[in-house]
Amino acid sequence: MKNSLEIKDLNISxxxxxxxxxxxxxxxxxxxxxxxxxxxxxxxxxxxxxxIIKLLNEKVFxxxxxxxxxxxxxxxxxxxxxxxxxxxxISMIMQNPMTAFNPMMKIGQHIVETIKAHTELTKKQAxxxxxxxxxxxxxxxxxxxxNSYPHTLSGGMLQRVMIAIALMLExxxxxxxxxxxxxxxxxxxxxxxxxQRMRDIGIGLLVVTHxxxxxAQVADDxxxxxxxxxxxxGSVYQIFYNPKTEYTKELLQSRFLVDEEQLCLV
Amino acid sequence: MLGYIRNRLFSxxxxxxxxxxxxxxxxxxxxxxxxxxxxxxxxLSPTPKQIEEIRKEMGLNLPIxxxxxxxxxxxxxxxxxxxxxxxxxxAADLAEKLPATFLIVGLASLWIIIITVPLSILSALKKGSFxxxxxxxxxxxxxxxxxxxxxxxxLVAFAIMLPFFKVVDYGNFKSLILPSFTIAxxxxxxxxxxxxxxxxxxxxxxxVIYAKARGISNSRIIWQHILKNSLPPMITVFCQYxxxxxAGSAIVETVFSWPGIGSHLVNAIIGRDLPTINGCVLVIAxxxxxxxxxxxxxxxxxxxxxxxxxxxx
Numbered sequence: 001m002k003n004s005l006e007i008k009d010l011n012i013s014x015x016x017x018x019x020x021x022x023x024x025x026x027x028x029x030x031x032x033x034x035x036x037x038x039x040x041x042x043x044x045x046x047x048x049x050x051x052i053i054k055l056l057n058e059k060v061f062x063x064x065x066x067x068x069x070x071x072x073x074x075x076x077x078x079x080x081x082x083x084x085x086x087x088x089x090i091s092m093i094m095q096n097p098m099t100a101f102n103p104m105m106k107i108g109q110h111i112v113e114t115i116k117a118h119t120e121l122t123k124k125q126a127x128x129x130x131x132x133x134x135x136x137x138x139x140x141x142x143x144x145x146x147n148s149y150p151h152t153l154s155g156g157m158l159q160r161v162m163i164a165i166a167l168m169l170e171x172x173x174x175x176x177x178x179x180x181x182x183x184x185x186x187x188x189x190x191x192x193x194x195x196q197r198m199r200d201i202g203i204g205l206l207v208v209t210h211x212x213x214x215x216a217q218v219a220d221d222x223x224x225x226x227x228x229x230x231x232x233x234g235s236v237y238q239i240f241y242n243p244k245t246e247y248t249k250e251l252l253q254s255r256f257l258v259d260e261e262q263l264c265l266v
Numbered sequence: 267m268l269g270y271i272r273n274r275l276f277s278x279x280x281x282x283x284x285x286x287x288x289x290x291x292x293x294x295x296x297x298x299x300x301x302x303x304x305x306x307x308x309x310l311s312p313t314p315k316q317i318e319e320i321r322k323e324m325g326l327n328l329p330i331x332x333x334x335x336x337x338x339x340x341x342x343x344x345x346x347x348x349x350x351x352x353x354x355x356x357a358a359d360l361a362e363k364l365p366a367t368f369l370i371v372g373l374a375s376l377w378i379i380i381i382t383v384p385l386s387i388l389s390a391l392k393k394g395s396f397x398x399x400x401x402x403x404x405x406x407x408x409x410x411x412x413x414x415x416x417x418x419x420x421l422v423a424f425a426i427m428l429p430f431f432k433v434v435d436y437g438n439f440k441s442l443i444l445p446s447f448t449i450a451x452x453x454x455x456x457x458x459x460x461x462x463x464x465x466x467x468x469x470x471x472x473x474v475i476y477a478k479a480r481g482i483s484n485s486r487i488i489w490q491h492i493l494k495n496s497l498p499p500m501i502t503v504f505c506q507y508x509x510x511x512x513a514g515s516a517i518v519e520t521v522f523s524w525p526g527i528g529s530h531l532v533n534a535i536i537g538r539d540l541p542t543i544n545g546c547v548l549v550i551a552x553x554x555x556x557x558x559x560x561x562x563x564x565x566x567x568x569x570x571x572x573x574x575x576x577x578x579x
Binding site: 053055083084085086087088091092094096099100101102103104105110113114117118149151162165 | 471472473475476477478479480481482483486490491494495568569570
């Protein structure tokens with residue numbers, strides 16, 4: 001199968017500081033597969049995601065290496081070129097749905113502006129496309145949602161709206177940075193189901209989380225990061241049943257410890 | 267929403283009663299007797315009897331609460347009394363002077379907006395640049411300059427040394443420029459600081475990062491996302507400025523010999539013209555409260571989050 005997003009020797013450091021924040025990162029996100037990245041806070045997961053969609057301020061961060069989407073290096077693209085790709089071919093699901101939307105714009109305006117930024121569709125066509133994308137997320141009363149302001153919707157609903165926005169332009173890669181962290185268990189389950197649906201329609205998914213439970217449920221392959229480096233990678237079975245490094249074992253154990261405690265309480 | 271406006275109008279009435287009462291009390295505890303002042307103005311050496319008659323005619327012999335109630339009753343019917351200086355009805359004088367003040371305040375507001383918005387955006391985008399530092403120095407300078415001093419300097423520079431403008435002029439657009447600039451500059455300087463800070467705070471918000479991640483163009487992010495979210499505090503402050511500019515026009519209008527409500531009020535205070543003082547205070551207070559209400563209404567229109575489901579704040 002063709003590699004969709006190839007990352008090679010990605011290094012991120014602060015400008016004027018030699019200590020790397022992310023070091024020699026190389027991995028592929030393949031279409032129709034889910035790659036999970038786990039690691040503790042500060043391990044460089046979010047930084048990596050931001051580097052992929054060029055969200056890092058060039059004055060603050062120095063990024064080297066290559067990030068190739070279908071063979072084109074995003075890092076060497078002009079701003080205009082990369083903006084055409086980002087949001088269309090690679091889209092992102094953000095960590096906190098409650099603050100990710102502009103409080104002064106209706107959901108419909110967010111959707112229409114995104115579609116109009118990447119296609120030649122008219123406002124009406126964009127609106128129709130957005131509505132059908134919301135319907136596919138099993139959201140009820142779509143017209144009402146399109147016409148409401150973000151603060152009137154729940155976090156779970158907003159997260160589904162965000163997934164609809166990520167999917168509606170048929171991207172090849174979706175990056176989900178801690179997309180389930182802010183949600184309750186029920187909404188988490190809905191989102192994870194959507195991740196599996198994305199995989200089934202051939203999208204490559206990069207799921208970043210600190211939650212091994214999420215990884216266990218959806219990921220095909222796993223990277224374990226610590227202090228800006230990959231310290232272990234393999235299929236989800238390898239990582240769970242045969243972890244090689246102490247760090248991975250600890251991470252896994254910490255989760256099971258909590259589970260055992262919860263069992264004791266019951 | 268309507269309920270909110272009703273509540274605000276109700277509080278407006280309370281504010282107005284308080285303000286006019288204070289203005290009444292303060293004029294009364296002043297040591298100058300307005301009846302005597304008026305008598306001395308119209309007669310060379312008024313007898314105590316004549317002064318007493320004038321006092322009676324003006325209603326100044328009544329207890330202060332009675333005077334206030336009489337004035338209030340008149341004010342409700344639109345009668346603010348007769349000016350002691352001009353001998354015209356106070357309301358007519360005010361109607362004549364207010365447009366002149368509105369003209370310079372209106373033009374000053376325009377300058378404030380024209381100066382503030384682009385400069386704040388530029389200095390926020392180019393944070394830490396030479397332009398940003400220079401602008402910071404200029405704005406600090408602008409905030410610290412007293413209005414009247416700036417007015418005199420502008421007069422000396424552009425009416426005397428470089429005679430583009432006349433020192434005393436009224437009635438054409440050219441005559442508006444210097445006074446409106448004098449009012450606008452300190453206000454614009456402080457609003458640049460405010461808007462720049464708000465824009466910078468909004469630039470790193472999640473919704474801006476998400477907009478970038480959706481591939482929205484930079485110009486749209488700046489105007490539609492960042493600037494729109496930076497406006498509410500600016501609107502509140504700007505509407506307060508409108509009140510300050512009208513109330514504070516006294517100094518600038520005196521410097522430029524501008525026949526507006528500010529210089530009218532100063533003349534009335536000097537001449538112990540009580541009905542005019544009270545009338546001016548009433549008008550200025552009404553405008554002040556009105557502009558504050560306007561700020562909240564505009565904010566609630568552009569920012570739906572400020573209203574809850576019932577349409578209240």
